[in-house]
Amino acid sequence: MTQSIREITPAEALQLQKKGAPLIDVREADEHALGLPEAAAPVPRARLEADPAQYHPDQTQALLLICAGGRRSLLAAESLASQGYRQLYSVIGGFQRWQAEGLPIASSESPDFLQRYARHLRLPQVGVSGQKKLAAARVLIVGAGGLGSPAAYYLAAAGVGFLRVVDDDRVELSNLQRQILHTDDRVGQLKVDSAKQTLSALNPKIEIEAIATRLAADNVEALIGDVDVVVDGADNFTARYLLSDACVQLAKPLVYGAVHRFEGQVSVFDAGRQRGSAPCYRCLFPDPPSAAEAPNCSEAGVLGVLPGLIGLLQATETLKLLLQIGEPLIGRLLHVETLGMQFRETRLKPDPACRRCAPGRVALPYDEVVAFCADGH
Structure with missing residues (x-):
């Protein structure tokens, strides 16, 4: 010197x-x-x-x-x-x-903004402009259970400005093994109210809209219409097919997740915006499985941390979509097997005969989707 x-x-x-x-x-x-x-x-x-x-x-x-x-x-x-x-x-x-x-x-920027998101702001791929994108973003999370809990928790922490959480169930004691938005003293409370309480305590700077209803043919488009990304944390096939069809119809990306015992899956379906080049949920599962083929968590059981892992991956994909960074899991199905801790990927292609997203296909009435799932499951 x-x-x-x-x-x-x-x-x-x-x-x-x-x-x-x-x-x-x-x-x-x-x-x-x-x-x-x-x-x-x-x-x-x-x-x-x-x-x-x-x-x-x-x-x-x-x-x-x-x-x-x-x-x-x-x-x-x-x-x-x-x-x-x-x-x-x-x-x-x-x-x-x-x-x-x-x-x-x-x-x-406010001191709260600079301190709360300091680690994001230091990332060149995010920075102030990206954090403002997140603040302006709107996300629908269907289900405040095993998948919706970690997904919503991390999206709220990340500063996504508006989260709409939809679920009609109430908190049960058996939920607490994996549904981290809820606590013992809230057993019996509506899950969406419990979710709003937890998420608002974590980040009071964002808006949480709690809707205590079941996704159905007559409300799916209204719930999806004004959001940027849809996170699928549903626990039934009727909701999954409704979400998929509505996301194709309204050109919204759908972040899919599913869990079964010790295994889980994650993907991003974006056929509505990329018709003919990206698959939809129906391309992967043309028909709903039977109850014997796909028992739910209450019947088959699930390792408590598994939904946390899958929901976290869903939150990651959602943030990538909102920030327009990285390579989302579009056209790829990520399979997670936790006993051996193995991750493998399957490439997905759009089905040219898909009933919903093939080029030239017209929208299926949502009532038909409900009947279709009732027949198959």
């Missing part, structure tokens, strides 16, 4: 700043969006080093530099010292220490 550079604490920098020394934040633009030391000038390091006179023409005047943790500001100071600057100060610990010490910060 040259004699013209001195490392100082954030508190010392603030005092010098109050005496008139300018403070330049040399982090990148996406980092500046997370907030700045009050009155600091946001100038990325490369830009400052390329033309320092544009931002601080007097080489004899004191100049304060800060970055995220102190390393980049020191390197920038060394570059400016080599160009003739004589009074350079690098802030030890950078903006992270500045924040930790409670020094004044300027930001267009």
Whole structure:
């Protein structure tokens, strides 16, 4: 380090700043969006080093530099010292220490937003703009049980601005082994009310709409129509086929999950927006299985953590869809087997003869879907 550079604490920098020394934040633009030391000038390091006179023409005047943790500001100071600057100060610990010490910060976002989603904001694939996308997003979660519980919990934590939770059941003691939205003292309470209580306590900044009803032919489109993504946490095949058909009709992505004993499945069906190139649920399961072929959890049992794993994967896929990042499980079925802890993937193709999503097919009346499932299961 040259004699013209001195490392100082954030508190010392603030005092010098109050005496008139300018403070330049040399982090990148996406980092500046997370907030700045009050009155600091946001100038990325490369830009400052390329033309320092544009931002601080007097080489004899004191100049304060800060970055995220102190390393980049020191390197920038060394570059400016080599160009003739004589009074350079690098802030030890950078903006992270500045924040930790409670020094004044300027930001267009609320302190709650910056602190609550700090780990998201540091991801280039999310950042402030992505977090705002999540805040504006609307998701329907059908079922507040084994799958809906973890999915809703993580989507609420992630800051999805509106969650509509639909379920007509009440909390039972046997639910608590896996349905983490509910507690012992809420046995007998409507699941959607219990879910809203838990999710609102976790993140009071989002809106939770609790609808105590059963998904049916006469309400499926109304429940789906104004959301961006649908999460399937249903426990019956009538609801699954209704959801699938309505999502094709209304061009909504459907995040599917299912569990059985020690095994689970996850996929994303997006045939409504990608007709002919992406499959729907009916392409995978043209007909509902019989009760003997697919017993429910109360009959077959389920490892309590399994719905947590599958619901978490559903939440992950939902966030990817909302943020438009990564490669969603469209055209892929992820199978999870927990006893051997094995994950395997099956490629899915749209069925050219699918009754619902094949090009040129017209919408099936939802009443027919209900009758179709009643006949098959």
